[in-house]
Amino acid sequence: MSNDPKKDLESKSNNQEHLSRRNFFKKTAQYSVGAIAAASVLSPVKMKADDPAIMEEKVWGTTLGDPVTKNRYGIPSAYEHNNTRRNMKLLQSGNWQASIAMCPIHESEGIITPNGLFFNRTHGGVAHIDPNEHRLMIHGLVEKPLVLTMDQLKRYPSVSRIHFIECPANGGPEWRGPQFNSIQFAKGMMSCAQWTGVYIKDILKDLGLKPEARWMLAEGMDNSHMGRTVPVDKVLDDAMIVWGQNGEALRPEQGYPIRLLLPGWEGNLCVKWLGRLEFTTEPFYAKEETAKYTALKPSGKAIQHFYPLEVNSIITSPCPEKPWTDLKKGDIVEIQGLAWSGQGTITGVDISFDGGKNFVEASLKGLVLPRAWTRFSYLYKYEGKPLLLQSRAMDDSGHIQPSIDQEVAAVGVESVYHRNAICTWEVTAKGEVNNVHIRS
Ligand SMILES: Nc1nc2c(c(=O)[nH]1)N[C@H]1C(S)=C(S)[C@@H](COP(=O)(O)O)O[C@H]1N2
Ligand SMILES: [Mo]
DSSP states (O other): OOSOHHHHHHHHHHHHHHHSHHHHHHHHTTSOHHHHHTTSSSOOOOOOTTOHHHHSOOHHHHSOOOOTTSOSSOOOOGGGTTOOOBOOGGGOOSSSSSOEEBOOGGGOOTTOOOGGGSOEEOSSOOOOOOGGGOEEEEEESBSSOEEEEHHHHTTSOOEEEEEEEEOTTTTGGGSSSOOOSOHHHHHOSEEEEEEEEEEHHHHHHHHOBOTTOOEEEEEEOSTTOOEEEEEHHHHHHTOEEEEEETTEEOOGGGTTTOEEEOTTBOGGGSOSSEEEEEEESSOGGGTOTTSSOOEEOTTSOEEOOOOBOOOEEEEEESBTTBOOTTOOTTOEEEEEEEEEOTTSOEEEEEEESBTTSSOEEOEEESOOOTTSOEEEEEEEEOOSOOEEEEEEEEETTSOBOOOHHHHHHHHOSOOOSOOOOOOEEEEOTTOOEEEEOOOO
């Protein structure tokens, strides 16, 4: 700094001039392209000094933008129009309303699904409940049965927890072989959010649970009046009634104003539009055939009580929707994916390039939380060769993701639910990505 403020200003504006885009080319022209690329994940790109995307002022830089209040509730950029939930006839049960909208998990960043993209499964369409007319009844084997307004419920001290919700039918159509050349349709029946609500065990401190209570029936107030029974052990462990989803009220699709959340357990048990909890000695499905899912084994016997979702993972980049067709030999590319387990916390993810013969260790990225999506990453030097890409996750309950052979040997191919076998992406020499099954 000199003593002359005018001179300081001049040299400051000179510095800014040096940093301008035009000058960038004058300055960088002397470096060889290879030298820049050596430390970069991009292969050498020849930049043209007359590239209009660099040199020209665009309309957004020369005209006044929207007023700040144009979207009182913000919406994504119009250029992100492809990032949507998707629905398909094959995955439709009954009618158009009672259906499944798959989450674009390949577009997901980090581990939180934006509320507008959260996967959605309903048996009777999305209900739009007036919270002022909604009540939660808690009764059965409790000392003090209770009916709560939403305001009264929210007076309980709240907690916020990040957990995934996955429909146990996620990947279910693919027990016998690949059905969709798409990650969104093959694995999009899940999402992950930060949920805010109250632990049911905290409410039960007030109400007094009777010792003979073994099960809790939860009933939704939507058209399907979906009912599910949950063992009391899970209720007293970490079951929550939630009203918050990623910092705002639950979306109608997720059960506004309240839903049951059973961290890590089958999504169908997380009853939305929750109106009633009843504590009983017997499970509800004794009366109702459809009130739970079972897994049919090759022996003809069915697994009746299996609620937590097993350790699982999927590579989200590359994937059929995000191929490697624009990579060049020698490019460094980040392989990314999501791992999750309803039985604990992810402890590691391995990646195979040869269909499961050899594995290398990926690194876990960002938050690693129990019963939450966990992002994994591996930096790979692209060679333009065909690959059979796999990811294999393990968790702190000691479980490791099985191969298809191992899973089929245990439960056969007649199942619809709980499919957690290792997935394979075939990467062709051109960098296209296909969903394939590897069997021995
Ligand atoms: N009341 C009610 N709760 C429900 C359902 C429903 O149709 N009605 N669908 C269940 C199923 S099968 C799943 S997988 C999850 C889906 O939750 P989401 O739509 O928030 O993703 O909600 C569950 N809770
Ligand atoms: Mo589901």
